[in-house]
Amino acid sequence: TLLTCLALTWLNPHVYLDTVLLIGSISTQYDPNALWFGLGAVTSSFTFFFSLGYGARLLAPVFARPRAWQVLDVGIGIVMWALAAKLLVGV
Template identity: 50%
Template structure:
């Protein structure tokens, strides 16, 4: 039991170090949590996606990705375009009037909009995860290599890393919901969207620059 505890703790810490960063995925979870909009399915998508990627990396997918750099290049182009578009949309939201922001918030309870919004939100969470080349470089390749360095304890390492992902996204989504009262002010939403725009556009530029 002790032999597997060390790699499990190593996986927990390594996973936390790679996942807890201010990137497009985390910013999206934060914004949706603050808006109290489809937080649970988004957290589930992000956590399950991470688990799939971690397991794939430990199983050897990292070597396959490393042998086919075109996969990462495609992810950089597609991810850069998608993240850039989200950044532009966030920048446009910053320019809306306070009255429009308040009206949007008041109309968020519409059933049809809620249903459509759920699938759009889930699709965005999937895109921000699977079109992010850092996912393949960090989670699949790096974490896979570290896990396999633990020999027979590699799956204990993977388990710890998966726990780190579940804990982080649950805490991020749940913690953001507690901030919803602060964001009753349209000005606060403008500040948040400005931060989202800067991070998304900055990530897009970084992705294109690295091709």
């Protein structure tokens, strides 16, 4: 289990794309406040993953019903169509 967790963490290309390239590139805009930017990034990451884990636990009874998955899928579909339309229109 521990090796699987380590592999999912360190062999995941998004680890490097998100932290090194994306956050690293954005952080250069906040050079005088680099410490605060770093602390904010760490805090928001912790909050996101903490909420994701406990939110999944809290919503498990809701998503035990197939209808909840259908509603979620429709919502995701609407968001994807809206993004596609926005890209097509160029707004």
